[in-house]
Amino acid sequence: MDPTPATAPAHPPRERPLLSYPLLVAGKDIDGEGWVYTVSGRSLLEDVFTSISLKRSLERDPDSEAAHHPYVVGRCAVAGEAQIDLATEAAASAAPGWASVPLDRRMRLGHRFREELMRQQDTFLEMLVVESHPMKLARWELSGLLQIFSEESLDWCRRQMHTEIRLGERRLVVRRRPDGVVAFNPPQNAPMSSAALAVLVLMAGNAVVVRAPRSIALSTMWLLREIVAPLLDEAGAPPGTLNVVCGNPKQTLDRWVSSPLVDDIFYIGGSEEGLRFERDCVAHGKKPILELAGNDAIVVWSDADLDWAAEAVTEAFYGSGQICMVPNCVLVHPRVADALLSRVKEQIASIRPGHPEDEDVLLSPVRRSERFFALLRQALDKGARLVTGGRRTELDGTPSDTGVFLQPTVVRIDGLADARSYDLVREETFFPLIPVVVPEPAPDAQLLDSFIDFVNANPYGLRNSLWARSDRVIDEFVGRVGNGGLLKVNDSHIGFVPCLPSHGGTGLTGGAFGEANYPMLRTSHLQGVSIAGGISPHRAVFGT
Template identity: 55%
Template sequence: MLSYGSYIAGVEQPARQWVYTLRSSAMLRDFFGAVRLKRSLERGRIAPEEAGVEVVGRSAVADQEDMAVALRRAAAAVDEWAAVPAATRMRVVAEFHALVAEKHDALVELMIAEGHPRSLARWEAAGMLAATGPATRDFLSGQLEHRVRDGARELRVRRVADGVVCLNPPQNATVANALLGIWALAAGNALVVRAPRSAPLGVMYALRELVAPALERVGAPAAALSVLCCEAGATLRQWLASPLVDDIMYFGGSEQGIAFGAECVAAGKKPVLELAGNDVCVVWHDADLDLAAEALSEAFYGSGQICMVPNCAVVHPRVADELLAKLAARAAAIRPGPPEEPGALLSPVLRTDRFHEVLGQAEAAGAEIVCGGRRLDVDGRPDEVRGLFLEPTVIRVDGLKGARDLDAVRHETFFPLLPVVVPEEASDGELLAQVTDFVNSNEYGLRNSLWTGDEETAERFLSRLRNGGLVKVNDSHIGFLPVLPTHGGTGLTGGPGGEANYPLLRTSHLQGVSVARGVRPSEAVFGGPAAPGGPVEENEGVQV
């Protein structure tokens, strides 16, 4: 059984209270029995050695005083760590990447134990590797500093660490999002992570077994990293009130997240917001429909409870019927099951009442259910009373006008529910403009994608598209790629100032520097002689 105390500035603290993590499959088999076991362990009625194999591990529960110590130690570490050369700090990411590759299988198995279907856990691990690989590191290292020579001056534009960065991962993808903090560390910040009490073990493992050793390998100060399992509300209030905190990376729903971002600004903190997504995938008449249907079926990963899956499709009317038939066939093959099973893709859904409300509203407005719509048990059998899973559901919505009056189209639903909007017939030029305007008018803006066989159509779409932090053309909607960001977006996804999120850049700030020799201040004030031929680029980027 894994056991992690609070990790404060490189030291594991003794625990006064524990949160125990049971295998998700045990909860599916006997929910009430598993809850009784968990409570008995946490109340000390059963000794850990008597718990059995269904208990994966435990995490110490921290309090506000523990957090206060972590923040003080982090603030003391910033000056030392930020002064380390950028090339050395970037090596932390390379070491982390190597550790993820080395411990890939153990990491995947732990995420599965916490309830991630195997395919979903493997996808998340693939994202960690793609986002920290050599091509991405080389690209981002080039953003850290730029130098030019201008006569007697060396001019630099560089990125400087913000200071203490606090990270609050979401409950649905705790590990992958907590590990975005590796880039905040590479920027020269100290990092303090809250492991959610509902799912702390994966975060504790990832930070302790992947991030902490990477920092140690490059000689970083131990106080640059702390990770504590603690209650969300009190912790966020403590971060807002602390003068030691500079940035807060917050993951959650849009309504709460936008409000929290405003609180951050009022308290003098930089909010880095990762909120809801409501991604749109456009399928044009000349698309490869088999591949497009495969990409659209990614909407059902984790039962749609992932912000970056397709949430809405807009399909050219000439191919709508054919695509819907292909999509329905794919949806019918997606089944629930214990997360350990290789074919499992769906996760349990708690708010099934809300799912039926959204679906009923769409039907009342004229939408057609193409497939799905039922509750299922773990074996895939319909069970409208006790079913913990929802059948992958596709609905057809005719007409762009009025489509966003439906909650299924307008908002991220977090269900395995994909509305397919079929526009009215029009000329291709007019229709492409209407569809692009529809995508741009989306209140959210995480990812968008397009399927087309025509390069000109793709370029016209891209030239007009302003919404979103990432755009894919003829590609997996959720697949991770080197160099491109994994997170970030506009509107209700990233809040004011939202954009593609590279945490290395978002947790640092630009600073201009001039280093001169023999320059007379009076000449500089009134415009001294320029270097012959103007400024000359001296070097670009940081060699890693």
């Protein structure tokens, strides 16, 4: 029997009306072909059976009494092929008009977006917590967006979009023009904060279609409909400049790839699927913009501030490691390996599971943990040593065989030469699991060479970071590491910094066209313009 308020445990009434979002196409609400429902993240910890049953019941019968259950917080309409195509057509119709809006007016959108984020930050955080993001993680996501849309970052982007040079009787313009229609596919693990990058794509002058992930659509719909769409209206954007659909991923992506109206597809997902998708895009004449897996390294040198380095290492456990930009591997100088591991173990003692709204909780539930235990078992069988963790845990932190959380887990691997034969070193794990690789003792110059070679040989390339005091070591590292889209020295690995790219990388992280990702630049193309007066064509050609 499907649970209803009469059969489910008693709960206080819902504090606010059920959020209900139709599709947004050409500035209008459009009906879909059904609904998907969001239940609170807390409910999945209290009574997962009831939560899942409620969703299934409502998707079969939206008028069911289950809609009044306090676990149910919102619903989003689901698009079929007709609605997906309608959204693309609306974007194509709006694109020329929006591209003609002056750049400075479009740039104002970014400033206004930051103001609205600040004004509505409590609701922003609440939407993330509803979708099971721990509050501490939600605050990090908000802080990242505030840096991406800071005055300094927006000013830097503005300068890249348009520069003028006076040279004699010529006015030379180097500018970037919008690509046209950009389709945006946020990931399931961080849909709302990723979808916010669409604002930068809009600022470049593109019209946008966003697919809110079907399994977790509510926060994305809220952000784009309640914040971004009104700001576009305020800016006088044509209807259809922003369109938001919630649909099946394969169906939606297939429609985008085959559509002659789509110019770019911004895809966030796993590397294997993403690289296949890249080839499909190129074959159909689309620009693929990929944000794929990360397998980042932290390097800790012998003179590092070990307390702060240990803090950076524990960033691996944000959201239980289910974030592409957290560190995935530590490479530590053998002279300080024991001291670093001791500090990391001390810090992990304060990292705990709990309800997502609790301020000091950092871990998220991990529903499919078989791969975690397979990676850990392979590492231990090959000779790695378990430093801490390695078990499931209950909501209160009690180790158990049935808990939905995983303990923060650290393993030590001695020897650098064979380190990448371990799957948990070679691949992104997406779990609260980090290997610490300790090379054999050797002269510092030799160790530094091997550290840099190891980082550069990583087939992924999102972020890398170094902890060291020596100017010589820092200069060598910065001068020679070419892998990745971002390099941090003596700084938070996951922290956001104004002006620097927040996303983007090389190799398995960004594909054949991978680099640091400024969405305004990646969804536009460079154009040179020369405006002359009083110059004969022959003089222009021959310089006489």
